[in-house]
Each structure stands twice: as C-alpha cells, then as structure tokens.
Ligand SMILES: [Zn+2]
C-alpha cells in the first residue's frame with residue numbers, strides 16, 4: 269500500500285515536472301505517449317476490470333448500469349477539467365482554461381483521480397471476494413499489478429497535460445503546489461477505499477459500485493483519446509502501431525504477471 273502510494277504520487281510529480289522543465293517536448297512525443305497510455309487503459313479495462321466486475325457482481329446487469337453511469341459522470345467531470353485527464357491541452361488560441369478557471373479544472377481532475385485511486389485500494393476487497401467464491405485468488409493477485417501499471421501509465425500524460433494547461437494560465441510558482449495536490453488525489457482515494465473495506469464500513473459489493481463507476485470513466489477517457497488523436501479520420505500508421513504495441517503489452521502482462 270505504501271509502495272503504491274509512493275509510485276502514484278511520484279509518477280504524477282515527475283510527469284508534471286517534465287512539462288514544467290521541458291515544455292518543448294509537449295508536441296513531438298506527447299501525442300504518442302498519450303495514445304500508448306490510452307490504449308493500455310482501454311485494454312486493462314476490457315481485459316481485467318470489466319470481466320472481474322461482472323463475474324463478482326451478484327447482479328451483473330445492474331453492474332452494467334453503474335458502468336454507464338460512470339461514463340456519464342466522467343463526461344461531466346471532463347467539462348470541469350477541460351479534458352485534462354484524457355490529455356487534452358488547449359493551446360493559446362483557445363481561452364478555455366482561463367475562462368473556465370483553474371479551480372474548476374482542479375476540482376474536476378481531483379475528483380476523477382480520487383475515484384480512480386479507489387480501484388487500487390481493493391487489494392483486500394476483490395481478492396478476498398474472489399477467494400471466498402471461487403478460490404482462484406491467484407488470478408486476481410497477479411492482475412492487480414497490471415492494473416497499477418496501467419493507472420501509472422495513464423497518470424503520466426494526465427499530470428503532464430495538467431501542468432501544460434496551468435502554464436498557459438497562471439504564474440509558475442503556484443503550479444507545483446497544484447501539481448502536488450493533484451498527485452495526492454489517487455493515493456488518497458486508494459487509502460480511503462482500503463480503509464472502508466478493512467473497517468467493514470462498506471462491503472465488497474458496495475465498493476464494486478465505485479469500481480464500476482471508475483471502469484465507465486476509463487472507457488470514456490480511453491475512447492476520447494482515440495477520437496482526439498485523429499479528429500480528421502485520417503489514418504496515422506504510427507498511432508495504430510503504438511496502439512497495437514500497448515494492447516500487446518497489456519495482454520502479455522495480464523497473462524504473465
Ligand atoms: Zn478533449
């Protein structure tokens with residue numbers, strides 16, 4: 269748990285720092301990294317999170333509703349955050365970020381990242397659950413490393429985009445403070461969901477509702493990345509290759525880890 273906390277926090281801090289110190293990297297490599305991370309997120313959602321949620325849910329069709337609701341909630345959060353969590357960086361022409369206000373962006377993004385973190389507090393929850401019912405907990409244990417890896421990959425471009433957006437609208441000295449606040453969101457979500465489970469304040473079934481919401485959010489974020497990476501419907505070979513590479517890696521790690 270502590271290791272996950274440190275990994276999540278510093279991945280966000282480092283990726284944000286990169287945008288801060290080397291802003292010229294933004295254009296050339298950012299889009300490809302974004303497509304890679306988005307594809308990876310899509311892959312673990314489909315390969316890992318969704319199957320697990322449906323298998324474990326006492327009422328699978330209701331789980332489907334939570335996932336749709338999560339998709340919708342993410343749509344609203346993206347209005348607040350101007351799409352920072354799917355790596356949307358508004359350029360100088362757009363005044364989006366300054367119009368909408370830094371605090372709105374921070375609130376939308378923080379809520380998203382906090383929810384996302386709850387998925388990682390489940391070391392006890394989902395594992396114990398699966399163990400109780402089917403006794404194949406080894407499957408889950410292994411997969412959750414892949415889940416962590418996917419979220420860390422997504423955290424990178426997310427933090428990078430946040431700093432890039434903030435740099436265009438505010439003084440530099442505030443940016444690290446806001447970046448640190450954002451970097452704490454997912455670790456705090458993880459600790460809270462872990463605490464709620466351990467203390468038995470919420471049962472595994474209730475926590476699975478949150479995971480369903482997060483899964484819906486992931487579907488929104490990852491598919492939006494696909495859309496925005498080729499808005500003109502042109503075929504970009506490098507993006508397709510990067511996407512396939514991410515799928516391949518996600519599939520391999522899901523089987524091997
Ligand atoms: Zn967008």
Ligand SMILES: [Zn+2]
Nearest residue numbers: 353381384426
């Ligand atoms: Zn996120």
